[in-house]
Amino acid sequence: MKLATWNVNSLTVRLQQVLDWLSVNPVDVLALQELKLTDDKFPADAFMQAGYHAQWFGQKTYNGVALLSRTPVTEVVKNIPSFQDDMARIISATVASDAGDIRVIGGYFPNGQAPGTDKFEYKMAWLKGLRGWLKAELATHPRLVLMGDYNITFDDADVWDPVGMRDQIHCTDEERYHLNAMISMGLHDSFRLFEQPQKSYSWWDYRDFGFRRNHGLRIDHILVSPALKPQVKACTIDKTPRKNERPSDHAPVVLELSTQR
């Protein structure tokens, strides 16, 4: 059983790259972020022909999330029910598999622009709303995966230039407080359950040859609940699609679960 998350930065531009990636990496579930298209433009047929069911929650120009799955899903929920939001940022569903039923939440967390801005305040309110809802979700769905573009680094190891980026967006104590609070709920950062290459990142700025110089951040995460942790076999970042022509600025993150329960 494999699950993955990928911020594609426009599904219109990246559709063929997603299909190509899936043909090489036939994961059971793929969460997509930043679709940047309305629901009527979602390419459900293309994914169906590739062997994937889809649930999607689109928005014009910005945001937009989807869940692709080998088998049909149930209990689809869009956004955080208890948090009023104009933006399409969360899609959740229950996936049945030989690894047992899993509640999958795919999320595109707010960017936040910079500390002190309205967008940063929105990010803080959104994170607070997420945590309140997540606590209840964990109680009703103990076998849970929360994956997506968090737009937050855990610590210096996730930052190419921790000194230069101190207190900058993605790296502030306020953002990390919320991330750590999720860890305190019992969630695990699956990537750090394993030894990883030094300077592993999931996003690189398009500017200044960010990828070539490995000037990146690890802001795409897969958090797993305590009940699922024993089944986690591996978590990796696949940099291959970042080497494509016209790549997304993000790389996919892949989680492997054992079927053993």
Place this chain on the structure above:
DNA sequence: ATGTCGACGAATCGTCGA
């Protein structure tokens, strides 16, 4: 301040968001 993408409206570039 800058760099580079992608979307959008009203152009064939300027603006915004990331």
